[in-house]
Each structure stands twice: as C-alpha cells, then as structure tokens.
Amino acid sequence: MSTIAEFRVPAAETALSATFEAVPSVRFELEASVSKTLPSLWVSGVERETIEDAFAGDSSVEAFELVTRSEERLLYDIESSTAQAFYDKLLSSDGSLLEGHGCDGWWQYKMRFRSREALVETHERLENDDITVDLSRVTDISRMTTGNSRLTPEQHEALTAAFERGYFQIPRQISMEELAAELGISHQALSERLRRAYGTLVDAEVQPANEQTNS
Template sequence: MSTIAEFRIPAADTVLADSFDRLPTLRVELEAAVSRSQPCLWITDVDRRALDDVLEADPTVETVTLLVEADDRLLYDVTFREERTVCDQLLADGGSLLEAWATDGWWQTRVRFRDRETLCVAHDRLVERGVSVDLRRVTDVEAGSHSRTSLTTEQREALEAALERGYFEIPREISMEELAAELGISHQALSERLRRAYETLVDEEIQPARERA
C-alpha cells in the first residue's frame, strides 16, 4: 500500500512569491514529464514581456529560458536559487511528485509516499524548516490497484511505454516510428492506440465534471 498526499503551501515559503505579487493572474503548472529530474514550468494568463521581466527580477529565480510559446501558454526552463525547493524536499524525504501547480500565491502538490510514516516524516521536516504547509488530503492506495479507467491492456502498455521512453518530452526523445518498432506494432497501429487512449482518458475526466455541473 502507498499513500498519496495533497499539500497546499504559500509561495512566500518557497518560490515565485514576488512573481505572484506582481502578476496576480499568474498560473503555473509543472510540466507533466515525470522522467525529468527538474520539470519545466507551464505559465498561463499573463503577457509574455511582462512575465519575462517579472521572472528575471524574482529573487528566487537563478536562470529562466523560454522553451515553447503555444497560444496563451508559455513553457519555461527555470532554475531556482534555493538549494532545495519544497518539492525537492518532499522528493528527498521519499516522495514521488505526481502533480504541482500554483495560483493566487499558493502552491498545491500531489505526492506519493511509501506509507503514512514516510509522509509524516516529510511533513514534519517541512514544519521544522518554517514552511506553513497545509496537508489537505491523504489517500491510501492498495498495492496492485489500478485507476478506474476503461483503457485496454494494449492502450495502457502504449501509454506507459511512451512515458518511459520520453515520447511526451519536449523535444521528444523517441519518435512514434521508433516506439512502434519497440512495441512490435506498426506506426499506424500505435497512433490509433494512443488516440483511443487519449479519447478514453479525456472522456472519463470531462464527462463526470459535466455531470457534476
């Protein structure tokens, strides 16, 4: 069994507090490429020129480089001045970062731990560092359990292989043709398998939200 914890942490206790003060509409998400040891940041809802100036002036930022500009979304490679950010500390204490985002001057993270004891140690160390951490939710996950999706075995295999081999990285570390060859299927078959997997995941995520609305 593992434990998933959701934390809420003020930016003032970690990074980018000044950026949120100067750009209140700022929204930041860690780039969803878990194979990277230092994920990049997707930033939305701000003017690029204003954002560049704010990030360069932020006292917690060491270096910042724009990697991708896609409509209203900007992908930055950011190095922070702190030796260890809050996320770094959570990982050092046995956590696996699942998701992290920030709005309105607050960071929120979802982290997987081996067990509740490991979670408690990580939480206590943050408190000892003076971090005002708010533990919002704790969920125990039984070993061997799978998320309740309608993915087929082949679709799950394709997604896992794509993630592990860097297909979702920017830039990609493997082409679809190379990945298909490793899986022993055609390029067209892999493309269709991934497309159906995306459709299934999006439908299962969006449809319940519509039903709750």
C-alpha cells in the same frame, strides 16, 4: 501501502513569491517529469513580456529560458536554487510528484508516498524548515478499491501508479524500471502485478458477455 496526499504551501515560504505579487493573474503548472531536478513550468494567464519582467525581478529566479509556447501557455525552464532546495525536500522520502500547480500565491501538490510514515517525514521536514503545509486530503491507495473490486490492493496500487505517472501514454512518460523503483519493488514484481491486473480486468469485461451467450 502507498499513500496519496494533496496539500499546498505558500509561495512566500518557498519560491516565486515576488512573481505572484507582480502578476496576480499568473497560473503555473509543473510539467510531468520523473526526474529529481526541478520540472519545467507551464505559464498561463499572462503575456510573455510581463512574466519575463516578473522573473527578472524575482530574487528566487537565477535564470529562465522559454522552451516552447502554445496559443494559451508558455513553457519555461527555471533555474532557482531556492525552488530546487524545496523540491529536494519534497522528494527526499521517496515521494513522487503527481501534480503541481501555482496560483494566488500558493503552490498546490498531489504526491504519492510509499507509506504514511514517508508522508509524515516529509511533512515534519517542511515544518521544521518553517514551511507551512496546508494538508487537504490523505488517501491510502488500498482504501480506494471498492468492495466489489477483483483487484488485490497491490494490483490496484500498481495500476494507479502506472496511470498517474504516464506509463500508458504514447510515448510513455516513465519506464517500468523507473515505476518499479518508485513503488519500491523489483521490475519483475511490477510486471507480474500489471499482467495479473490486466487479466482480472479483461476477465471482468469478457466473462459477463460469455455468460450471456452461453445462457
């Protein structure tokens, strides 16, 4: 059964340490992505000229490009072999990155793993590379269902993964094929789990109203 883990690692042992030191107020957010390549970075808390000077002076950054900007944030594509190597280690045991943030010299992550064993493998891999892992929370998805839930653990897992990975967003952030691959099941199995989960949830909402009408 899938496991959700929340943890942080120091930038000094991964990437962009010099940028954090040069601009203490900077905050990063990894853009949602299903790719195995390094995600783009949303940057806030700093002006464009300041962050680009910091990137230029950071030995872990080989190249950077502004993709777009909003009133409060800047989106950059970053080329960094150091960051890519770390990202590869994170995902090498079929982990899926749900959230990623950087501030105060730390990178904070929320990830889903297919099993506790996959989480342990990732933790050991990072520790063996002298990367400190500060684990704050580990939750088995099967335990996230309440005692009154009518969903099976497998249905709950499928719905949770679909929601977290943007399957229900418009436009969709992940295809059913990609989501099924992350869960380690077939496209057909995922489709069936989601359909049954939809039916259960709709029944839970509609049935009480019908019972009141018939009473």
